[in-house]
Amino acid sequence: ALAVADPARRRHGLHGLADRLESAQSAILAANAEDLEAASGLDAARQDRMRMDAGRLAQIARTVREVAAQPDPLAEKEDLGTRPSGIRVQRVRSPLGLVAMIYEARPNVTIDAAALAVYAGNAIVLRPGREIRATSQAFGRAIAEALAEAGLPSEAVLVLDDPERAWFKSLLAAAGVVDVLIPRGGESLSLAVQAEA
Numbered sequence: 001a002l003a004v005a006d007p008a009r010r011r012h013g014l015h016g017l018a019d020r021l022e023s024a025q026s027a028i029l030a031a032n033a034e035d036l037e038a039a040s041g042l043d044a045a046r047q048d049r050m051r052m053d054a055g056r057l058a059q060i061a062r063t064v065r066e067v068a069a070q071p072d073p074l075a076e077k078e079d080l081g082t083r084p085s086g087i088r089v090q091r092v093r094s095p096l097g098l099v100a101m102i103y104e105a106r107p108n109v110t111i112d113a114a115a116l117a118v119y120a121g122n123a124i125v126l127r128p129g130r131e132i133r134a135t136s137q138a139f140g141r142a143i144a145e146a147l148a149e150a151g152l153p154s155e156a157v158l159v160l161d162d163p164e165r166a167w168f169k170s171l172l173a174a175a176g177v178v179d180v181l182i183p184r185g186g187e188s189l190s191l192a193v194q195a196e197a
Contacts, residue, residue, distance in 0.1 A: 001153050003095040003121040007072035010119050013150035014068035017115065018061040020142040025057055031138035032107065039105075039131050050105045050132055060111050067115045074121050095121035097179035100171045102193070104185035105131040110139045113182075114157045118147070123156040125178070127167055129185075137161060172196040 002010070021028065032052040039047060073093055080089040099122050103109045110126055117124035128136040140159030148154040160167050171178060172193060183193040 002118060002123060002156050003074075003097075005121065005152060007075065009150055009152060010072075010121070011068045013118055013147050013152050014064050014115055016146035016149050017111070017143055018064040018068075020146050021057055021061040021064070021111070021139075024138065024142055025054060028052060028057060028135065028138045028142070029054070031134035032132075034134040035107075035132050042131070046105060046131070050107060050135075052107055052135060056108070060108050063108075064111060064115045067119050070119070073119065098123045098125065098177065099180050099182065100125045100127070100174070100178045101182045101184060102127045102168060102171065102189065103183070104129040104189065106184075107132045107135040107139065109184060110136045110159060111143075114139075114143050118152070118157065123158075125158045125160065125171065127160045127171060133161070168192075169196060 029052055032050070035050060036047060039050060042050075074095065076093050078091040080091055082088050099113075099117050101109070101113050101124060103113075103126075105128075107128075110128055110132075113124060113126060126136070126140075136159050140157070140161075143157045143159070144154035147156060171181060173196075181193070181197065183189050
């Protein structure tokens with residue numbers, strides 16, 4: 001559905017998401033406070049990466065609008081000429097399909113990855129670190145509502161709620177279902193993906 005959706009519909013979904021991030025600010029910041037309270041034993045640098053405030057949330061909403069303002073990534077075509085047989089050849093962009101992303105405790109990644117995936121016509125499964133579970137779920141609700149309002153399938157962006165490692169292994173073993181898997185984090189995450197995929 002996303003791959004064939006009109007770019008105006010995909011843009012509408014992203015603008016709706018940015019609006020929801022602003023209107024749901026209190027709920028998102030409350031969820032983030034819950035995550036921070038649970039992570040009180042983590043070092044200050046990790047807690048700061050996890051922290052959301054009104055300014056950071058506004059920046060995330062601006063970033064979503066900046067993605068929507070870009071030219072449609074699926075509209076680009078490059079004419080490669082005509083073959084001697086008369087066949088005209090073009091290079092066209094197409095969506096990857098189902099993207100999975102595993103990442104650590106950076107809540108903005110949930111929105112950044114969802115916005116880029118949707119605008120490029122891809123569905124995405126997001127597996128955030130357990131430290132940002134509540135924040136990611138609040139973001140997931142905003143994403144689902146924005147997609148539904150734009151007439152796009154709300155399940156095209158799935159934020160996994162279960163922080164258990166079994167989900168991690170399931171995503172790595174989902175060849176043929178998941179078209180591309182992106183680990184975003186430290187060296188230990190990259191090594192785990194290399195070992196398990």
